[in-house]
Amino acid sequence: MSTQLPHQLLPGAKEVPFAEIEGTLSRLVQDGRRRSRAPARSLTATVVVVGEPARLVSAADALAQLGEAGGVRTILISQGDQPSPTALVTEHSIAIAGLAPRYIDNAVASLRLSSLPALVWWRGGSIEALDDVAGLADRLVLDTESPDETWARAQTFLEETAVTDLRWARLTRWRALLAHLFDLPRVREAVASFNRLSIDAADVPAARLFAGWLQTSLRWPSSNQISIRRVSADGKSPLERVQLEGDRLTITLHVPSTRTCLHASVGGEDGMARVVPLGDGALTALIGEELGIRTRDLAFERALGAARELSVS
Amino acid sequence: MSDAPGSGSNPLLDGLRIEPTPDPTTLVIFGASGDLTRRKLLPALYQLSRGQRLPARFSVIGVARSEMNDDEFRRQFHDSLKEFAGVEKADEVSGTLVRGLSYLFGEMDDPALYARLARTLQESHAPDGVLFYLAIPPTVYGKVVEQLGAAGLTRPSTPTGWRRVIVEKPFGTDLDSARALNAVLHQHLEESQIFRIDHYLGKETVQNLLVFRFANGMFEPVWNRRYIDHVQITAAETVGVERRAAYYEQAGALRDMVQNHLMQLLSLIAMEPPITFSAENVRDRKLDALLSIQPLLEDGAKTNVIRAQYSPGWVNGSEVPGYREEQGVSATSVTETYVALRAQLDSWRWAGVPFYIRTGKRLAKRTTEIAIQFRRPPLHIFKRVSPTPIASNLLVVNVQPDEGISVRFEAKLPGSRMQLAPVMMNFRYGSAFGSAVPEAYETLLLDAMLGDPTLFARHDFVEASWALITPVHEAWRTSGPAAIPMYEAGEWSPREADAMMAADGRRWRTL
Numbered sequence: 001m002s003t004q005l006p007h008q009l010l011p012g013a014k015e016v017p018f019a020e021i022e023g024t025l026s027r028l029v030q031d032g033r034r035r036s037r038a039p040a041r042s043l044t045a046t047v048v049v050v051g052e053p054a055r056l057v058s059a060a061d062a063l064a065q066l067g068e069a070g071g072v073r074t075i076l077i078s079q080g081d082q083p084s085p086t087a088l089v090t091e092h093s094i095a096i097a098g099l100a101p102r103y104i105d106n107a108v109a110s111l112r113l114s115s116l117p118a119l120v121w122w123r124g125g126s127i128e129a130l131d132d133v134a135g136l137a138d139r140l141v142l143d144t145e146s147p148d149e150t151w152a153r154a155q156t157f158l159e160e161t162a163v164t165d166l167r168w169a170r171l172t173r174w175r176a177l178l179a180h181l182f183d184l185p186r187v188r189e190a191v192a193s194f195n196r197l198s199i200d201a202a203d204v205p206a207a208r209l210f211a212g213w214l215q216t217s218l219r220w221p222s223s224n225q226i227s228i229r230r231v232s233a234d235g236k237s238p239l240e241r242v243q244l245e246g247d248r249l250t251i252t253l254h255v256p257s258t259r260t261c262l263h264a265s266v267g268g269e270d271g272m273a274r275v276v277p278l279g280d281g282a283l284t285a286l287i288g289e290e291l292g293i294r295t296r297d298l299a300f301e302r303a304l305g306a307a308r309e310l311s312v313s
Numbered sequence: 314m315s316d317a318p319g320s321g322s323n324p325l326l327d328g329l330r331i332e333p334t335p336d337p338t339t340l341v342i343f344g345a346s347g348d349l350t351r352r353k354l355l356p357a358l359y360q361l362s363r364g365q366r367l368p369a370r371f372s373v374i375g376v377a378r379s380e381m382n383d384d385e386f387r388r389q390f391h392d393s394l395k396e397f398a399g400v401e402k403a404d405e406v407s408g409t410l411v412r413g414l415s416y417l418f419g420e421m422d423d424p425a426l427y428a429r430l431a432r433t434l435q436e437s438h439a440p441d442g443v444l445f446y447l448a449i450p451p452t453v454y455g456k457v458v459e460q461l462g463a464a465g466l467t468r469p470s471t472p473t474g475w476r477r478v479i480v481e482k483p484f485g486t487d488l489d490s491a492r493a494l495n496a497v498l499h500q501h502l503e504e505s506q507i508f509r510i511d512h513y514l515g516k517e518t519v520q521n522l523l524v525f526r527f528a529n530g531m532f533e534p535v536w537n538r539r540y541i542d543h544v545q546i547t548a549a550e551t552v553g554v555e556r557r558a559a560y561y562e563q564a565g566a567l568r569d570m571v572q573n574h575l576m577q578l579l580s581l582i583a584m585e586p587p588i589t590f591s592a593e594n595v596r597d598r599k600l601d602a603l604l605s606i607q608p609l610l611e612d613g614a615k616t617n618v619i620r621a622q623y624s625p626g627w628v629n630g631s632e633v634p635g636y637r638e639e640q641g642v643s644a645t646s647v648t649e650t651y652v653a654l655r656a657q658l659d660s661w662r663w664a665g666v667p668f669y670i671r672t673g674k675r676l677a678k679r680t681t682e683i684a685i686q687f688r689r690p691p692l693h694i695f696k697r698v699s700p701t702p703i704a705s706n707l708l709v710v711n712v713q714p715d716e717g718i719s720v721r722f723e724a725k726l727p728g729s730r731m732q733l734a735p736v737m738m739n740f741r742y743g744s745a746f747g748s749a750v751p752e753a754y755e756t757l758l759l760d761a762m763l764g765d766p767t768l769f770a771r772h773d774f775v776e777a778s779w780a781l782i783t784p785v786h787e788a789w790r791t792s793g794p795a796a797i798p799m800y801e802a803g804e805w806s807p808r809e810a811d812a813m814m815a816a817d818g819r820r821w822r823t824l
Contacts, residue, residue, distance in 0.1 A: 179325035261405040299328025
């Protein structure tokens with residue numbers, strides 16, 4: 001695994017020894033202020049991203065955009081075997097390459113903004129380090145390609161740290177649209193009769209979370225039928241189609257060919273159809289949304305527990 | 314399964330990050346062809362729909378005098394989105410909303426119009442939650458509500474239904490007219506059904522005042538006469554009367570700004586902590602604050618209210634006419650375009666702390682802010698080494714355009730000498746959170762649909778505010794044109810307003 005961080009990760013960054021990060025940050029802030037003569041911006045949180053270098057690039061882009069709009073300090077860390085590697089530093093961002101997992105928590109503890117919330121965005125790496133950084137995070141956002149191992153570990157510290165998965169944020173529109181439909185009297189009356197769920201999804205773990213959410217929210221017995229089918233798609237949405245069926249009613253949600261919205265229908269009736277925008281699924285928007293949340297998400301935790309038990313046909 | 318969720322509650326709402334969604338709603342806009350509808354209401358509905366804040370069953374019935382059919386109203390909707398919401402062409406969101414738009418036209422006092430409205434509501438199987446929005450001239454508020462009442466439209470037809478009415482400002486023109494209008498509304502509606510809108514209260518920074526004061530332990534202990542010297546509330550505009558001369562000639566700055574917006578700001582600054590963040594608790598405490606203001610004309614020795622009118626001048630590098638030269642304005646008009654006043658509150662917290670309010674058109678800069686000036690330290694121990702007087706601590710709440718909060722305090726200048734200088738510590742919504750702040754009308758429309766009146770004015774607040782303002786108008790009414798001082802457009806204030814402050818040993822803040 002490469003431990004080198006590409007310079008385009010933080011354009012214009014200074015490369016400094018680990019011990020000089022804090023001093024460099026202070027100097028850069030002062031220099032920036034002298035240059036622009038603008039008042040210092042209010043910083044509101046620290047975002048720590050841990051992952052392989054390739055996955056840090058997209059995170060750095062997203063956080064750079066977020067930083068243009070709001071005040072966050074970002075710390076990007078790729079894992080390696082060095083206790084004190086060099087770092088790239090800009091006014092509000094730090095990138096550290098090849099840091100040994102056992103020192104990640106020390107690095108985060110020394111570089112995070114004191115007294116302000118810290119969000120850890122976990123994009124992969126040593127699972128042992130996850131335990132350590134979770135203890136420093138006010139909110140832990142999981143975002144790994146194969147989430148089973150991290151999901152299993154995350155379930156052990158739900159009591160101490162507010163945990164979520166970025167997939168959960170991607171599902172918000174789908175969940176909200178379905179919840180809207182459950183306000184319709186005809187749907188409300190049929191709640192107890194729903195017993196079959198089928199999902200076509202580009203992201204199967206997301207489909208498992210969605211199914212787990214529905215299963216726990218509707219308090220389904222294990223005998224109810226859940227099927228998840230993997231389909232290929234353009235990546236704009238984690239799910240492509242959801243069908244919830246009962247003996248009295250069928251609800252269908254799907255992404256139409258325009259690829260910009262979500263369409264919902266109840267029992268095939270036009271009068272109860274609903275169209276909502278697909279929403280901004282960009283990493284910037286998703287992580288920005290996560291920054292606004294501080295509390296435990298019990299619905300996610302229940303969904304996570306159920307999702308781990310689901311097998312995919 | 315025995316414990317499956319029943320039909321009583323929505324089992325999927327738990328933990329949903331989307332904010333509460335109103336019950337199924339039909340929005341009936343009176344004045345649907347007007348400026349407010351096009352500029353504010355229709356774009357707000359579009360943004361709410363984009364954010365999935367509208368209920369699954371939502372429809373709009375536009376009502377106005379202009380002859381128009383459903384399709385023309387729908388075209389107006391698209392035009393409005395293009396002009397005021399930057400939506401260049403129809404999309405899925407506007408398409409969904411358009412399907413729920415319909416239009417009725419007729420005279421506002423014609424019972425047949427209301428019979429057709431009732432029939433439309435019934436035949437379209439529209440939701441039984443109905444929100445009437447009175448985006449019409451204030452002179453017809455009473456007539457419309459009377460007709461709604463007579464047609465049986467102010468009462469829901471099902472146990473779960475509801476009826477609410479949003480009333481735009483101005484709510485009356487003086488105390489008597491406000492009382493009369495409240496009486497008409499109360500003949501047909503409960504107070505809980507009436508939502509008197511003041512768009513200032515929908516602004517994020519104004520709502521943040523409550524959070525700032527009551528969710529922080531460090532400010533409330535010093536929020537009183539012992540530590541605060543005075544408060545200055547400023548709402549300054551660079552524009553003139555624009556196309557509103559007909560309205561403004563009758564209203565003036567005192568009615569247009571002070572009676573509603575600025576009294577709301579004052580009450581939020583001066584109110585005692587509510588027991589809970591419930592609409593009634595918050596509004597009770599705001600009313601207390603307003604009721605504690607001494608009558609503005611009873612302080613015989615001092616001039617508590619200054620009015621003025623702008624004369625020709627320069628604003629933002631452009632030469633502008635005086636008020637009396639504006640189109641639609643009388644050449645002998647004595648309508649005030651500027652008001653400055655001193656309010657004294659009779660309460661344990663604020664006794665002896667003046668609240669200065671100023672508002673005007675064609676001033677040097679567009680800004681709305683609340684500045685709380687603290688008392689100086691009792692002893693200047695640095696006087697011998699740094700003889701410059703210490704600047705008072707200042708807490709400034711910027712309402713618009715650059716929403717945020719700043720604190721001014723003294724700091725030591727770097728160097729071997731002990732020199733002091735004031736510095737500002739700034740918090741800005743834009744740079745700290747970045748996220749787009751919702752338009753006030755989005756917030757307020759949604760709150761009305763949800764039935765949350767916290768950010769709306771209650772009848773007693775409106776009347777208490779008019780009770781303060783009306784005697785001032787009465788006094789002005791008896792004086793002639795020569796009595797109104799003038800200020801040059803582009804200046805900050807007339808001499809008389811500066812003199813009012815100087816008499817108290819204070820100065821207006823330089824903005």
